[in-house]
Amino acid sequence: MSTVDRVSEGPGAAGTSPLAPDGESRPSWRRHLGFANIGVVYVEIALIIVFSILAPSTFPTWITVKSVLNENAVAGLMALSLVVPLSAQVFDLSIGNAMGLANVVIAWLLVNKGVAVVPAILITLTLGLLIGLLNGLVVVTAKIDSFIGTLATGSLMVAAISLVTHDQQITGNALNGSFGNIATTSVAGIELPVILMLLVAIVLYVIQKYTVLGRRIYAIGFNERGAVLAGIKTGRIKFATLIVSGTVAAIAGILLASGVSSGSPGIGPPYLLNAFAAAFLGATQFGGRFNAWGTIIAVILLGTGTTGLVLVGGAPWTQSMFSGVVLLVALGASSFERAVQARAWVRSRRVRRPAPAE
Amino acid sequence: MKLVREPATASDRLALKIRGVAKTFPGVRALVDFDLDVRAGSVHALLGHNGCGKSTLIKALAGVHAPDPGAKAWIDDEPLEIGDAVDAQLKGLRFVHQELGIIPEMGAVDNVGFVLGFQRGRFGRIDWRAQARVTTELLERFGFKLDPHKPLAAASPPERAAVAIVRAVAGWKAGRGVLILDEPTAALPAHEVDELFRLVREVSGTGTAVILVSHRLDEVMAIADHATVMRSGAKVWDGPLSSTSLSGLVDLISNTEASDSTATAGSHASGHRVRNHTTSSETPIALEARGMYGRYLRGVSFRLRVGEVLGVAGLLGSGREELPYLIGGNQRSGAEGAVSVDGRESRCLTVTEAHELGIVLVPADRAREGIFADFTTRENVSLAALPTIALRGLFTPPAEKAFVSRWLNAVHADPGFSERLISTLSGGNQQKAILARWLSVGPKVLLLSEPTAGVDIGARNVIYQELRQRAADGLAILMASSDVEDLLASCDRVIVLRDGVIAGEFAGDHMTKAAIAYAMEGAHSEHG
Structure with a gap:
């Protein structure tokens, strides 16, 4: 008996108190201000310094601040729309085309159909909701992998865009006037899209941080099987996240139509990659999960870089390269830091706690 | 057999x-x-x-x-x-593990080819016809006939095992x-x-x-x-x-005679085996399960009384690991059975329905089914009870923190773990956190599968004590475990499953390590 139990008790016997052997956490200021937590902020500060030195007369101005914000509000909304399903580990690859479809549909309603502004907006928002519904049916009801399923629905949207526009840009007076004013209404130089973006970010922040729903969305994303066993209605929630992403993408499409006074086929897809870049970069910030403010800061960082490169006279290719390099470096740096932490943790554990026999 | x-x-x-x-x-x-x-x-x-x-x-x-x-x-x-x-x-030396290491989406042709090499045609292309012939011959030599192109996922488990074994031993000289x-x-x-x-x-x-x-x-x-x-x-x-003999082997493996006497002595000293004597035939029934069928279960019925800790023993594949899941609402297709709580009978519960009846499950595979590795301990503990702390879906962090601290204290875990990622805790503390998660919703019936897997002895005793305490307060507990010591340390009664049916039921003085081990193996006790 004694020898039997010596072996089975071995691992536990080493740590005398069941409460003791779990290692300590690092001081909280180091965690909160560490590169892994707010690295993007440091990179942003470094960028501002570098561009201010290179273009001292044009870069460090209020105009630059306004243009970075105003020009990236739509991209910010797109990124936020992506964060919602991504938190539940659902990929919505259709948001680029959803946004493009909303963009041409509202232009078509206003210009070709002569629909008044408010009904046109409502119809387009409903369209966004229906797109989400379609994605939900594909991903949740038909259980098609979200990566492929939303790629396919996105393709359907490309067809719809072509059907509506005949591959021609839609322009007309109806897009100016009161509709055109939507995107340019401003408070202290900050335009409505920026305010909307911040509003969506605030709502998303509150949901993710302070609501049962937000917690459950993360739970699905982290461990879907565990979420099912915890009684979370995973299908219903995943469905809802796709409806949100479709609708927010439609809002972005409407704002873009208002801002550039046209509905253009092919305007949406480029936003998809940037939205992914910002969402993933943002997810490395503030605690390692998809979140609103990390995403906003990532959008601003990418916007600062591209605006700054224009101001210092960089060649057109430098902008895309900048986005790619920033994303790789940021993701690489935080995964490196995490690996270092994990290794330190394993080492600290190995000393305290012998490996179990089997 | x-x-x-x-x-x-x-x-x-x-x-x-x-x-x-x-x-x-x-x-x-x-x-x-x-x-x-x-x-x-x-x-x-x-x-x-x-x-x-x-x-x-x-x-x-x-x-x-x-x-x-x-x-x-x-x-x-x-x-x-x-x-x-x-x-x-x-x-x-060739090893075939329980998981077999085959690729179920592919047929025997590919699964054999990956290990033994493929038959080649001209220019190094794979000669599929020759490969299929070689594979078929190989399997037939060992008495198995199956379509070599059929994905192994569609083959029977013995056929899958056959592919794994045949490819391991093929090519050996006879007798080596x-x-x-x-x-x-x-x-x-x-x-x-x-x-x-x-x-x-x-x-x-x-x-x-x-x-x-x-x-x-x-x-x-x-x-x-x-x-x-x-x-x-x-x-x-x-x-x-x-x-x-079979019983001889059981004795040799379990060291039954020796450990039964010492276990009793030891438990008196540590006081963990204080039985709940209040459960009797007059105690109300908390849960009744009738005719549970599943992948392994072949008709299991039992009653669980209020305040009782019922153990489920059995070898892997006996249905022991399946039973808590079937009751807890995680049904596979083809599962059957009725569960009644408070006289309300339900067939084929979903997890949500089980929760509404007050049945909660602490799953066996902690890493995959229990914890959310990227959540903090706080988030892991509060997950199930969060709606009760929230007002219209909105909760405040201080309320959550206070709630989690209270429940971590209740299961004798350090509330200081609250803000740490749960994956950085020891297995024992993770299990306490999961236990806190489910106790905090105030269940009527608690189902546990492998509650002490990867849990150190200190935490184990804390968990046993906590379960006994909850049972004394009226919670009905069903505990399935491959570790008979678990069951002896905390259960009032143990049912033993064998080949999907109840092969024995033990309580009181009859509930010994030897009796349970014999029933699990289908052996008859040689010393009464």
Whole structure:
């Protein structure tokens, strides 16, 4: 008996108190201000310094601040729309085309159909909701992998865009006037899209941080099987996240139509990659999960870089390269830091706690 | 079991000889100066409880662990470097683990080809027709006929095992090599085992030695001719199976006589086995399950009384691991059965319906089903009860923190773990957190599967005590565990499952390690 139990008790016997052997956490200021937590902020500060030195007369101005914000509000909304399903580990690859479809549909309603502004907006928002519904049916009801399923629905949207526009840009007076004013209404130089973006970010922040729903969305994303066993209605929630992403993408499409006074086929897809870049970069910030403010800061960082490169006279290719390099470096740096932490943790554990026999 | 042992084909030539292999982990001697002789053509069973050292031995042979210096081994009289995976492969040691290592989306053709190489045609292209022919011949040689192109996912479990075994032993010269089968039947329903054993006999019939690791002693008696029993990293018995019996093996493995007396003495000292004597036939029934059928279960019915801790014992594949899930609402398709709580009867519950009835489940696979590794401990604990802290879906962090601290305290875990990622906690503290999560919703029935897997002894005792306390407060608890000590330490009554049905029920003085072990194995006690 004694020898039997010596072996089975071995691992536990080493740590005398069941409460003791779990290692300590690092001081909280180091965690909160560490590169892994707010690295993007440091990179942003470094960028501002570098561009201010290179273009001292044009870069460090209020105009630059306004243009970075105003020009990236739509991209910010797109990124936020992506964060919602991504938190539940659902990929919505259709948001680029959803946004493009909303963009041409509202232009078509206003210009070709002569629909008044408010009904046109409502119809387009409903369209966004229906797109989400379609994605939900594909991903949740038909259980098609979200990566492929939303790629396919996105393709359907490309067809719809072509059907509506005949591959021609839609322009007309109806897009100016009161509709055109939507995107340019401003408070202290900050335009409505920026305010909307911040509003969506605030709502998303509150949901993710302070609501049962937000917690459950993360739970699905982290461990879907565990979420099912915890009684979370995973299908219903995943469905809802796709409806949100479709609708927010439609809002972005409407704002873009208002801002550039046209509905253009092919305007949406480029936003998809940037939205992914910002969402993933943002997810490395503030605690390692998809979140609103990390995403906003990532959008601003990418916007600062591209605006700054224009101001210092960089060649057109430098902008895309900048986005790619920033994303790789940021993701690489935080995964490196995490690996270092994990290794330190394993080492600290190995000393305290012998490996179990089997 | 209707199997009849075939006449021994074993010769006197040793296929595998091991001398003085030991393995020390920090603080634990998992394997102590171990010798083993395996004769060519024999089926040699390696027996013992979890933690007896047999997995360590297998892992050392497979090259996963390097043994302590000084170990020597020979295969077919050729020296073998223990702990060297390449040398083991080269000298003719082959391993087939319970998971088989096959690719279920592909057919036998590919699964065999990946290991043995593909038949080549001109310009190095794969000659699929020749490959299919070779595969079919190989399988037929061992008595299996199956479409070599059919994905193995669609094949029967014994057919899948056959592919894994055949590709392991193919290409050996007759009578050479050692095949090690690690729990090959553990996940098989009883009626599929015979087919697999036919294959094992074919293999050993060629003169190859087979080492069989198994918990199912009836099967061992049927197929093996020699056995080595291990306890605490050492050999306690080695001999031909004709010289012992099923109950003899149970005694050797469990050390039943000795441990029963000491366990009782020990429990009096530590006070963990204070039984709840209040449950009697007058105590109201908390949950009644009738006619539970599933992948393994073949009609199980039982009643669980208020304040009772009911244990479920059984070998892997007996239905023991399936029962809590069926009751807790995680149904597979094809599952049947009725569960009634408070006189309300429901068929095929969903998890949500089970929760509404007050039934919650602490799942077996903590890493995959229990914890959310990227959540903090706080988030893991509060997950289930969060709606009750929230007002219209909105909660405040201080309220959540206070709630979690209270429940971490309740299960004797340090509230300081709250803000740490749960993946950085020890298994014991993770399990306490999961327990806190489910106790905090105020359930009527708590189901647990493998509640102490990977949990150190200190945390284990805390969990036992906590469960007894909750039961005394009126919670009905069903605990399924592969560790009989778990059940003895906390249960009022134990039901033993075997081949999907209840094979025994024990309570009070009849609830002993020996009685449960005999019932699990289908053996009859030789000492009453």
